[in-house]
Amino acid sequence: MIEVLLISDKGGTGKSSVLKALQEIYYKEAIFADCTFSINYNKHTVISEEFFVDGVEAIVNNENCLLCGDCEQICEFNALLYNPNGIIINAQKCTGCSHCVFICPTGAISLKKINAGKILLTRNNQDAIYIYGIIQHYSHNSKRPVLKIRNKAFQFAIELNKSIIFIETLPGWDRLTHSLLFYSRMLVPIVEPHQFVFDFLEKVKEYSLANRIEVKLIINKSDINYEITSQIIKNYNFWEIICIPWNENQNSKISNYFVNFI
Ligand code: SF4
Ligand code: SF4
Incomplete structure (x- = not known):
């Protein structure tokens, strides 16, 4: 089995379009894992879903509250609001630090795990299998359990007898x-030709050489800056490079570029 990682230096370089193009060709033999937590494929049929937790937040049982106000005093994040009917907790501000839990004389406050989002396994109308995550509760430091998605993709790839896992990552x-x-056994950087891209490509080069990983570079909208596109091709001529002009991308014709990609 081969795991192929779609990476980019910044957002908006076309990773999702490339994933879709790959899906049009490899839908039978691959699983498609989207680790960006930014797309809800709500037209797909859901096969299974699983919630994941991310941290804790305070909850109060006002029946046990003496209205002493100690919890409001100790909370450094102004997450507790005292009023004559009891304590109200602002979940958006609560960091789960637990100071209020320890100071409360009656045990009226406790911490509960936060259902932060879910990971879904879905099938689209081409019968392609996707795994992706959505965040449902944005806390001050929301986590994105990308490894959970990757591990599930691996598990289902074995169960469903798939030979490729394409994984779309967050930018950066x-x-x-x-x-x-x-x-991953193959890296697919998807970039646009701009002057700051070389820093990212050097990191990819360093990593791929140190770990002997194959790289196939995609220069999306390659015609918007011919000079930089030429420079990229010259600097990284030891990689397979696919240049996709801007118009092709706009017209969603790009799956033709990925026939025999793997
Ligand atoms: S857990 Fe910490 S942040 Fe949350 S309400 Fe209690 S004291 Fe405030
Ligand atoms: S510390 Fe406990 S008893 Fe006092 S106001 Fe807060 S919740 Fe109520």
């Missing part, structure tokens, strides 16, 4: 992308 060369790099 950060810890979330790094947590997925370990498993």
Whole structure:
């Protein structure tokens, strides 16, 4: 089985379009994992879904509240509002630090796990299998369990006898992308020709050489800056490079570029 990671230096370079184009060709043999937590494929048929938790927040049982006000005093985040009928908790401000739980003399406050979102396994009208996540509760430091999506994709790829996993990542060369790099056997950077792209491509080059990972580079909207596109092709001529002009991208014709991609 091969895991292929679609990465980019910034948002809007066309990773989702490339994933869709790959799906049109490889829908029988692949699973498509979207780790961006930014798209809800709500036209797909849901096969299964699973909630994930992310941190805790305070809840209060006002029947046990003495209205002493100690919890409001100690909360550094102004998440507790005292009123004559009891304590109201602002979940958006609560960090789950638990100070109020410890100070409450009657045990009226407790912490509960937050259902932060869910991971869905779906099938679209082409019979392609997708795994993706959606965030339902945005806390001050929402986590995106990308590894959970990758692991589920791997599990279902085995169960469904698929030979490829395509994984779309969040933009950037950060810890979330790094947590997925370990498993991938092919990196597909999807970039546009702009002057800051070289920093990102150098990181990809360094990693791929150190770990002997194949790279296939996609320059999307390659015709918007011929000079930089030429420079990229020259600098990275040891990679397979696919240039997709702007018009082709707009017309959604790009699946033709990915025949025999794997
Ligand atoms: S858990 Fe911490 S942040 Fe949340 S209400 Fe209690 S004291 Fe405030
Ligand atoms: S500390 Fe406990 S008893 Fe006092 S106001 Fe807060 S919830 Fe009520």
